[in-house]
Amino acid sequence: xxxxxxxxALLAPEIVLFVASMLVAVLGLSRSxxxxxxxxxxxxxxxxxSILALDAVWTPERIQGARLLFPMLGxxxxxxxxxxxxxxxxxxxxxxxxxxxxxxxRGRASFDALRVVRGEYYAFLLLSLTGAMLVMSAxxxxxxxxxxxxxxxxxxxxxxxxxxxRRSMEAAMKxxxxxxxxxxxxxxxxxxxxxxTGTMQLIAMRDVLAEQAAGPGLSTxxxxxxxxxVLGLCFKLAAVPMHFYxxxxxxxxPLPVTAFLSFTPKIAGxxxxxxxxxxxxxxxxxxxxxDGVRIAYEGLPQPVTAVLWMxxxxxxxxxxxxxxxxTSLKRTLAYSSIANSGYMLVGVIVGPKGGIGAMxxxxxxxxxxxxxxFGVLAALERKxxxxxxxxxxxxxxxxxxxxxxxxxxxxxxxxxxxxxxGALAKIVLVFVAFEGGQASLAAVLLLNTAIGAVYYLRFxxxxxxxxxxxxxxxxxxxxxxxxxxxxxxxxxGLIVLPAFLSRLVDASATTVDGYVDLGEAVxxxxxx
Amino acid sequence: xxxxxxxxxxxxxxxxxxVCVMAIVFAAINxxxxxxxxxxxxxxxxxxxxxxxxxxxxxxxxxFNVRFYILAMTFLLFDIEIIFLYPWALAFTKLEPGSAxxxxxxxxxxxxxxxxxxxxxYAWKKGVFRFD
Numbered sequence: 001x002x003x004x005x006x007x008x009a010l011l012a013p014e015i016v017l018f019v020a021s022m023l024v025a026v027l028g029l030s031r032s033x034x035x036x037x038x039x040x041x042x043x044x045x046x047x048x049x050s051i052l053a054l055d056a057v058w059t060p061e062r063i064q065g066a067r068l069l070f071p072m073l074g075x076x077x078x079x080x081x082x083x084x085x086x087x088x089x090x091x092x093x094x095x096x097x098x099x100x101x102x103x104x105x106r107g108r109a110s111f112d113a114l115r116v117v118r119g120e121y122y123a124f125l126l127l128s129l130t131g132a133m134l135v136m137s138a139x140x141x142x143x144x145x146x147x148x149x150x151x152x153x154x155x156x157x158x159x160x161x162x163x164x165x166r167r168s169m170e171a172a173m174k175x176x177x178x179x180x181x182x183x184x185x186x187x188x189x190x191x192x193x194x195x196x197t198g199t200m201q202l203i204a205m206r207d208v209l210a211e212q213a214a215g216p217g218l219s220t221x222x223x224x225x226x227x228x229x230v231l232g233l234c235f236k237l238a239a240v241p242m243h244f245y246x247x248x249x250x251x252x253x254p255l256p257v258t259a260f261l262s263f264t265p266k267i268a269g270x271x272x273x274x275x276x277x278x279x280x281x282x283x284x285x286x287x288x289x290x291d292g293v294r295i296a297y298e299g300l301p302q303p304v305t306a307v308l309w310m311x312x313x314x315x316x317x318x319x320x321x322x323x324x325x326x327t328s329l330k331r332t333l334a335y336s337s338i339a340n341s342g343y344m345l346v347g348v349i350v351g352p353k354g355g356i357g358a359m360x361x362x363x364x365x366x367x368x369x370x371x372x373x374f375g376v377l378a379a380l381e382r383k384x385x386x387x388x389x390x391x392x393x394x395x396x397x398x399x400x401x402x403x404x405x406x407x408x409x410x411x412x413x414x415x416x417x418x419x420x421x422g423a424l425a426k427i428v429l430v431f432v433a434f435e436g437g438q439a440s441l442a443a444v445l446l447l448n449t450a451i452g453a454v455y456y457l458r459f460x461x462x463x464x465x466x467x468x469x470x471x472x473x474x475x476x477x478x479x480x481x482x483x484x485x486x487x488x489x490x491x492x493g494l495i496v497l498p499a500f501l502s503r504l505v506d507a508s509a510t511t512v513d514g515y516v517d518l519g520e521a522v523x524x525x526x527x528x
Numbered sequence: 529x530x531x532x533x534x535x536x537x538x539x540x541x542x543x544x545x546x547v548c549v550m551a552i553v554f555a556a557i558n559x560x561x562x563x564x565x566x567x568x569x570x571x572x573x574x575x576x577x578x579x580x581x582x583x584x585x586x587x588x589x590x591x592f593n594v595r596f597y598i599l600a601m602t603f604l605l606f607d608i609e610i611i612f613l614y615p616w617a618l619a620f621t622k623l624e625p626g627s628a629x630x631x632x633x634x635x636x637x638x639x640x641x642x643x644x645x646x647x648x649x650y651a652w653k654k655g656v657f658r659f660d
Contacts, residue, residue: 005632022646029653113655195540 006065010137012057013050013078014130020046021126028119031111033104036118040093040482043122047082047089047129054078063514067139069202069278072513074136077271080364081136084263085129087371087486089122091378092256094480096121099384117161124154124161125260132268135275140200141190144272148186148236151268152179155261159253171252178245179235186232192225193276205279210521213284218301222280227307229276236269237341238262238334240314247322250334255386258330259374262337263367266344270363273348274356280304281518282351298437299351308349313444315342320451329377329388332455336414339452340366346445347429350436352517357509358425358432364504365413365425368490368497372410375487376403382475390458392475395468400477403484404463406491411459413494416449421497428505595659602656609644613637 008015020042028039054075063071097118103109131150138144156179160172194200196219197208212218235242250258277300286296299305319339326332344366347359380387380396380403387393396404413422426449433442477484497504577584616637623630651657 022643025650026646026653029650113653119650 006062009057010062010066010074011134012053013082014133016050016053017046017126017130017133020049021123021130024126025119025123028116028122029113033101036101036116039118039122040089043089043126044086046126047085050133051079051082054082066137067201067203068137069139069206069275070136070512070515073271073274073511074133076360076507076511077136077267078133080360080367081129081132081264081267084267084367084371085125087367087375087490088256088260088263089125090482090486091259091371091374092121092125093482094478095254095256095378095386095483098478098480120161121158124158128152128154128158128260128264132264132271135268135271138202138272138275140202141194141205141276142200144202144275145187145190148268148272149183151265152183152236155257155265158257158260159249167252168254171249174245174252175249178242182232182235182242184232186229189225189227189229189232189276192221192228193279194225196222196225202275202279206281206516206518206521209280210284210518213281213286213301213518214522217286217288218280223301223303226276226280226301226304230273230304230307230311233269233273233276234311236265236272237315237345238266238338239311239341239345240318240338241311243315243318243338246338247326247331247334250337251328251330251388255330255374255378258333259370259378262333262374263370266337266341267363267367270344270348270359274359277304277348278352278515281521282353283517283519284522285518300349305349308345309441312342312345312349312441315339315345316444316448317342317451320448320455323452323455326455327389327391329390329393332458333373336452336455339448340414342448343426343429343445346433346438346441349441350432350438352512352515353436354432354509355436356512357505358429360511361505361508362425362429364508365422365494365497368493369410369414369422372406372487372490372494373414375483375485375490376407376410378483379403379477379480379487380475381478382471387475389471390462391469392472393459393462394466394472396463396472396475398468399472399475403477403487406487407463408460409491409494410487411456411463415453415456419498421494421501424498424501595656598656602651606644606648609640612640 024039024042027035027042030036058075068074097116100109100115104111128151131147131152131154134147134150135144138147156172156176159175160168193205197205199205199208209218209222212222231242234240235245238246250261253261280300282300283298284296285299285301286294287302288294300308316339319335319337319342323332323335323339326335340362344359344362347355347357347362349355350358377387380400382392393407396407409420413420416423416426418424418427426445430442430445433439433445573579577588616633620630620633620637623633
């Protein structure tokens, strides 16, 4: 209550997006084609505005009042969300409502507000991005939970609304019910954490857990709560054991929504994960052996590390092996998204000493690669349908050399070929894992990069090496410049960003600035 | 493994367990008792939808225009939004007039009502209230 105005001011980026989403919902129903075509521009303007607002409001005094566990997380993270959000808007702009708008333009259909989904789609997109931003400035578990829900609820509708077809309906239903299940698991974990510590405030929770860690060790309830929360959040990350939905939902959803799903819930999930794990702490834990001797160890409490280790390793392996077996582009990219979550989990396990920074650096690379890959696919169509098989991509080099080049760049970057940005981000992650004492995970990561080569190179092979066939000759570029521009900018980004690597590493390392780990909290406790 | 005090942690949940057991036993007793003691009168009249009311006319599987459902949902939405105003109004009267806290409360409900108005404009433009 004390610093309410400061807290509200801190939320300026979210407020900008929220107001824009209201505006967009109404503008999208306008009778004038000109106003309707303004909608993506309004979204881009709002996202740029939120970056500017973020820069203006994120001052040290305000953050003090907000009492955040990771006070500087929002500065980097929210800018990243808004930046990739602009790309996601651009990927969507060509395909949402295109058939219907063309019919209206040719006079074959009259305007019918019930059939237009443009306003709703972009409003939900902005609301979901707002939720992802809110997760990053959560001072307590309730805020965190509401932020996560605001990320997910619009995406359930986006899967169904942008394309009417049985497959997207099926995908939406699956996504919704499994999402509800995962949310329940997360909430159960939150409830147990509350039960173990008696507080919802994350900073207070860290202090209580620090006392427990300095004394008899964390209570069983706290450990169980942490593990349940991690498992529930795995749904948002599309990580094992909650990854089963991803291929089906990604395939059934319209292409721009697939791009959205592979980034937004992931960054929100990872931010929520490190926020909760931040209260549990990456240091200050100890084991007590049979003779009552305390053996202190670095890292998360051992049961939590064990669970996260298994989740990360299985996610990498199952994601990459699943990717090899696919023929659909979207299913392949779904498995790629699963595997990338596994890579990023390595950073989470290593923790604030480099790991989280490396994870957010990788997240930047992953977001740019997502925009590049999906931008290329969204710029193409075959007989008025999305391009969704390697067969249709064959000989892309002959028909669309620019798009073939961009697809090659993004696939090689996803695979990890230096000097592309994806590779450098992955190398930083491996390096950090070695330094943080997770050599085994680093080895699993490197091994999986090799496995992933099988399906990432199929993109390259289809686009550059294979000759055109009857199916791929029917592939044409869509008459919209938005997705193509997004792909060009993102593709060039993958080539240019390595030049700024050291600055980006520093920037992503600021996410943990001001975070007090459990070990340090224990130390200050004993000093008092 | 010192500090893993499972028994004392779970002892706190004993009342919950007791309530669960009581609920199951109570339900079971009632079902069994009504099976054993209840009077049984089967027949066509007993099986009617409104046993002691009016005789039903026609089939229940009648189709309604889908617009009724949309309108009903919209009504529910705004109805519930109005309900939120009551607790706000009760709390607002307890605040000191003109204080910063009162201003904050007013701003909050202003945002809430504002979004409701936008939702109304959206529903109107979407054609929810059109019946032609």
